[in-house]
Amino acid sequence: MGENQKYKAVMPVQLRFSDxxxxxxxxxxxxxxxSDSAKCEYIYHVIPNLKIEKTGVVVVSLKADFQHEIxxxxxxxxxxxxxxxxRKSFTMMQRVIDPETxxxxxxxxxxxxxxxxxxxxxxxxxxxxxxxxNEFEGRELRDL
Amino acid sequence: MGENQKYKAVMPVQLRFSDxxxxxxxxxxxxxxxSDSAKCEYIYHVIPNLKIEKTGVVVVSLKADFQHEIxxxxxxxxxxxxxxxxRKSFTMMQRVIDPETxxxxxxxxxxxxxxxxxxxxxxxxxxxxxxxxNEFEGRELRDL
Amino acid sequence: MGENQKYKAVMPVQLRFSDxxxxxxxxxxxxxxxSDSAKCEYIYHVIPNLKIEKTGVVVVSLKADFQHEIxxxxxxxxxxxxxxxxRKSFTMMQRVIDPETxxxxxxxxxxxxxxxxxxxxxxxxxxxxxxxxNEFEGRELRDL
Amino acid sequence: MGENQKYKAVMPVQLRFSDxxxxxxxxxxxxxxxSDSAKCEYIYHVIPNLKIEKTGVVVVSLKADFQHEIxxxxxxxxxxxxxxxxRKSFTMMQRVIDPETxxxxxxxxxxxxxxxxxxxxxxxxxxxxxxxxNEFEGRELRDL
Numbered sequence: 126m127g128e129n130q131k132y133k134a135v136m137p138v139q140l141r142f143s144d145x146x147x148x149x150x151x152x153x154x155x156x157x158x159x160s161d162s163a164k165c166e167y168i169y170h171v172i173p174n175l176k177i178e179k180t181g182v183v184v185v186s187l188k189a190d191f192q193h194e195i196x197x198x199x200x201x202x203x204x205x206x207x208x209x210x211x212r213k214s215f216t217m218m219q220r221v222i223d224p225e226t227x228x229x230x231x232x233x234x235x236x237x238x239x240x241x242x243x244x245x246x247x248x249x250x251x252x253x254x255x256x257x258x259n260e261f262e263g264r265e266l267r268d269l
Numbered sequence: 270m271g272e273n274q275k276y277k278a279v280m281p282v283q284l285r286f287s288d289x290x291x292x293x294x295x296x297x298x299x300x301x302x303x304s305d306s307a308k309c310e311y312i313y314h315v316i317p318n319l320k321i322e323k324t325g326v327v328v329v330s331l332k333a334d335f336q337h338e339i340x341x342x343x344x345x346x347x348x349x350x351x352x353x354x355x356r357k358s359f360t361m362m363q364r365v366i367d368p369e370t371x372x373x374x375x376x377x378x379x380x381x382x383x384x385x386x387x388x389x390x391x392x393x394x395x396x397x398x399x400x401x402x403n404e405f406e407g408r409e410l411r412d413l
Numbered sequence: 414m415g416e417n418q419k420y421k422a423v424m425p426v427q428l429r430f431s432d433x434x435x436x437x438x439x440x441x442x443x444x445x446x447x448s449d450s451a452k453c454e455y456i457y458h459v460i461p462n463l464k465i466e467k468t469g470v471v472v473v474s475l476k477a478d479f480q481h482e483i484x485x486x487x488x489x490x491x492x493x494x495x496x497x498x499x500r501k502s503f504t505m506m507q508r509v510i511d512p513e514t515x516x517x518x519x520x521x522x523x524x525x526x527x528x529x530x531x532x533x534x535x536x537x538x539x540x541x542x543x544x545x546x547n548e549f550e551g552r553e554l555r556d557l
Numbered sequence: 558m559g560e561n562q563k564y565k566a567v568m569p570v571q572l573r574f575s576d577x578x579x580x581x582x583x584x585x586x587x588x589x590x591x592s593d594s595a596k597c598e599y600i601y602h603v604i605p606n607l608k609i610e611k612t613g614v615v616v617v618s619l620k621a622d623f624q625h626e627i628x629x630x631x632x633x634x635x636x637x638x639x640x641x642x643x644r645k646s647f648t649m650m651q652r653v654i655d656p657e658t659x660x661x662x663x664x665x666x667x668x669x670x671x672x673x674x675x676x677x678x679x680x681x682x683x684x685x686x687x688x689x690x691n692e693f694e695g696r697e698l699r700d701l
Contacts, residue, residue, distance in 0.1 A: 139571035142597045143440050143590045147433045148325045148386060154305050154431055157298035158575045165574045177629075181292045186334045191327075194389075197609075242292060245338075283427035286453045287446045287586055289579045296575050302431045309430045321485075341465075436613045436674060442593050445586035469580045471623075478618045482677075530580060533626075 130218050132204030133261065134170070136163040138221075140201060151195035156231050160219050163203035164235070167217070171207075171261045172254050180248070181240040185214065189233040199223050201230065207258045210266040213247050214238050215258070274362050276348035277405065278314070280307040282365075284345060295339035300375050301331075304363050307347035308379070311361070315351075315405045316398050324392070325384040329358065333377040343367050345374065351402045354410040357391050358382050359402070418506050420492030421549065422458070424451040426509075428489060439483035444519050445475075448507050451491035452523070455505070459495075459549045460542050468536070469528040473502065477521040487511050489518065495546045498554040501535050502526050503546070562650050564636030565693065566602070568595040570653075572633060583627035588663050589619075592651050595635035596667070599649070603639075603693045604686050612680070613672040617646065621665040631655050633662065639690045642698040645679050646670050647690070 138159050146152035161184075168175060168182055195201055202224050209216035214236050221231040238247040239254070259266055282303050290296040305328075312319060312326055339345060346368050353360035358380050365375040382391040383398070403410055426447050434440040449472075456463060456470050483489060490512050497504035502524050509519040526535040527542070547554055570591050578584040593616075600607060600614050627633060634656050641648035646668050653663040670679040671686070691698055 137571075139569075139594075141590050141594045143434060143442055143593060145435045146431060147435060147437050148327070148384075149435050152305070152431050153328045154298060154301035157301055158573050161296070161298055161575060162571075162573045183292070184297045184335055186332070188330070188332045190330045240292075281427075283425075283450075285446050285450045287449060287578060287584050290575060291577045291579060291581050293579050298575055302429050305431060306427075306429045436615070436672075440593070441616045442586060442589035445589055449584070449586050471580070472585045474620070474622045476618070476620045479616055528580075 130206055130208065130220075132206050132218075132220065133263075134163070134167050134205040135224075136166050136203045136205070138162075138201040138203060140195070140197070140199070145197065149196075153191060156189070156191070156221060156233070159201070159203050159221060160205075160231075160233050160235070163205045163219060164217060164237070167205045167207070172257045175254070179242055181242050182237055183240045183247075185236050185238055187233060187235040189231055191231050193228050193230050195221075195223075195230050200225055207262055207266055209268045210250060210255050210258060211268050213249055215250065215266070274350055274352065274364075276350050276362075276364065277407075278307070278311050278349040279368075280310050280347045280349070282306075282345040282347060284339070284341070284343070289341065293340075297335060300333070300335070300365060300377070303345070303347050303365060304349075304375075304377050304379070307349045307363060308361060308381070311349045311351070316401045319398070323386055325386050327382055327384045327391075329380050329382055331377060331379040333375055335375050337372050337374050339365075339367075339374050344369055351406055351410055353412045354394060354399050354402060355412050357393055359394065359410070418494055418496065418508075420494050420506075420508065421551075422451070422455050422493040423512075424454050424491045424493070426450075426489040426491060428483070428485070428487070433485065437484075441479060444477070444479070444509060444521070447489070447491050447509060448493075448519075448521050448523070451493045451507060452505060452525070455493045455495070460545045463542070467530055469530050471526055471528045471535075473524050473526055475521060475523040477519055479519050481516050481518050483509075483511075483518050488513055495550055495554055497556045498538060498543050498546060499556050501537055503538060503554070562638055562640065562652075564638050564650075564652065565695075566595070566599050566637040567656075568598050568635045568637070570594075570633040570635060572627070572629070572631070577629065581628075585623060588621070588623070588653060588665070591633070591635050591653060592637075592663075592665050592667070595637045595651060596649060596669070599637045599639070604689045607686070611674055613674050615670055615672045615679075617668050617670055619665060619667040621663055623663050625660050625662050627653075627655075627662050632657055639694055639698055641700045642682060642687050642690060643700050645681055647682065647698070 144151045144155045204220045208218045217235045219233045241248050288295045288299045348364045352362045361379045363377045432439045432443045492508045496506045505523045507521045529536050576583045576587045636652045640650045649667045651665045673680050
C-alpha cells in the first residue's frame with residue numbers, strides 16, 4: 126500500500142532511549158506514537174483554526190506493515206498524506222523511513238474521525254477543513 | 270474481522286495513569302502495548318521452551334479496528350488466539366474487551382514471525398512450536 | 414529513607430513487554446509510571462469524593478533510590494503511604510518491591526500538591542482530605 | 558540545586574502527543590525519558606569509545622524538582638553536565654528548560670554507575686572516561 130503516494134508533510138522523529146526494547150530495536154508499539162505525533166502535526170499545520178480543546182481527532186482503524194527494524198543512530202522521518210475524505214471519516218497514509226537510505230521502516234494507513242470532545246461523538250467533516258486539506262495536498266480528496 | 274473466533278487465552282490489563290491522553294481516554298498507541306504484552310504472554314505459556322534471549326517474536330503487519338474508547342475504572346482484558354500458521358509467519362487475532370459489558374474496544378489481527386536475534390533474520394517455524402499452538406487452540410492451524 | 418515506614422496501600426504492578434529496555438531490565442523512567450499509578454489509586458481510594466476532572470494531583474519534587482533491577486517474570490508491588498501533610502503540599506513515601514523475596518527495587522519520596530485544573534493553580538488541602546488520609550494511615554499527618 | 562551550574566551539553570526535545578496526560582501537560586514520568594535520552598546522548602558524544610552493548614549506564618538515585626508545567630507548542634531542551642566523578646559512581650545535573658523564556662521546567666540530579674552488562678555488576682570508572690568527561694566539562698571532576 127502507499128507505494129506511489131506523494132508526501133508533502135514530513136516530520137523528523139527524535140528517537141528516545143526508551144523507544145528501544147529488549148530486542149535492541151524500536152518497539153512496534155512506539156511506531157504508533159511516531160505516527161500519532163505526525164498526524165497531530167499535520168492537522169495542526171494544515172487546519173490551524175481547529176480548536177484541539179473542543180475537537181479531537183481519533184483513529185478508528187489502521188493497517189501497518191513493518192518492513193525494517195529501526196536501529197540506534199538512524200535518522201527517521203514520518204511522511205504523512207491525507208488520501209481520502211468521506212462524510213465523517215478520512216484516510217491518512219504514512220511512511221516511516223530513513224531518508225538517507227530511503228529504506229521504508231513502516232507503512233501505515235489510518236482511518237480517522239473528528240470527534241466532539243464535549244458530546245463524545247463523531248462529527249461531519251466541515252467544508253473548510255476539507256478545503257484546507259485539498260489545498261495542502263493539491264488535489265480533490267472528497268470521496269463522494 | 271474475528272467475530273466468530275473462540276479465545277482461550279485471556280490476559281487482564283492493568284490500566285496506568287500514563288495510558289490516558291489529553292482526550293481523557295486510553296491513547297491508541299497504548300492499545301498496542303496491551304496487545305504486545307498479551308502476545309508475549311501467549312507465546313510464553315503456549316511455547317514454554319522458547320528461549321526469548323535467542324528467538325524473538327516480531328510483528329510484521331497488523332490491522333486494528335478501534336471500536337470504543339477505554340475509560341478510567343473500566344476492567345479490560347485482551348483475548349488472544351493463533352488463527353493461522355504458515356511456513357515462516359503466523360497470525361494472531363486479538364480482542365481488547367470489557368468482560369463485564371462484553372463491549373469490544375479493539376479488534377487486532379497481527380502477522381508475526383520468529384526471529385533469530387543473533388543472525389537478525391526470520392526462521393522457519395519449528396514443528397514443536399506448531400504442535401504446541403495446535404494443542405492449545407485445539408485445532409490444526411497449519412496453512413499449507 | 415523510608416526504612417521503618419508501614420505501608421497499608423499495596424498495588425500489584427502488571428509488567429509490560431514495553432517496560433523493558435535494551436539492557437533487559439525495566440527502564441528507570443517506567444518506575445515512575447508505576448509509582449504514578451499507585452499514587453492515583455491511593456488518592457482514588459482514600460479520598461473517593463475528590464473530583465479528578467476538577468482537582469489534579471501533581472508531583473512537585475521527588476527523590477528515588479534504585480536499589481535492584483526488575484527482571485522478567487518477577488512479581489512486583491508498589492507500597493504507598495502518606496507521611497506528611499502541610500498546608501498546600503503533602504509527602505508520599507513509596508517502595509517498589511518483590512513481595513516474595515522482599516527485595517526492594519526502588520524507594521521513592523514525592524512531594525505533591527492538589528491543583529485546580531480550571532484556574533491552573535495549587536490549592537490549600539481541604540480538612541476533609543486531611544481527615545481521610547489521617548484515618549487511612551491511622552495517625553496525625555498534619556505538619557504544623 | 559544546580560542554579561549556578563554551566564551546561565555545555567544541550568539536547569532539544571521533540572514533544573510527542575503521547576507525552577501529554579489527562580491534565581493537558583507533559584506527564585511527570587515522561588520528563589525522565591527526556592533526561593534519560595539526554596544522558597545517553599551525553600555519554601555517547603563525550604565518551605565515544607564506550608561500547609553500549611557491553612557497558613550500560615544505570616541511574617542509581619535521583620532527585621527532581623518539577624517547577625513548571627510543559628505545554629503543547631513549547632520548545633524544550635535538556636541541559637546536562639557531569640558535576641562529580643567518584644570511584645564507581647558519577648553525578649549528572651540536568652535542567653529541562655524552555656530556552657526562549659529561560660523558564661526552568663525541571664531540575665534533576667542523578668547518580669549513575671557504569672554497569673558490565675555481561676556480569677551484571679558495577680565497574681570502576683576507567684581513567685580514559687574520567688579524562689573525556691573532564692575535558693568536555695573543562696574542569697577536574699574527580700571527587701577524591
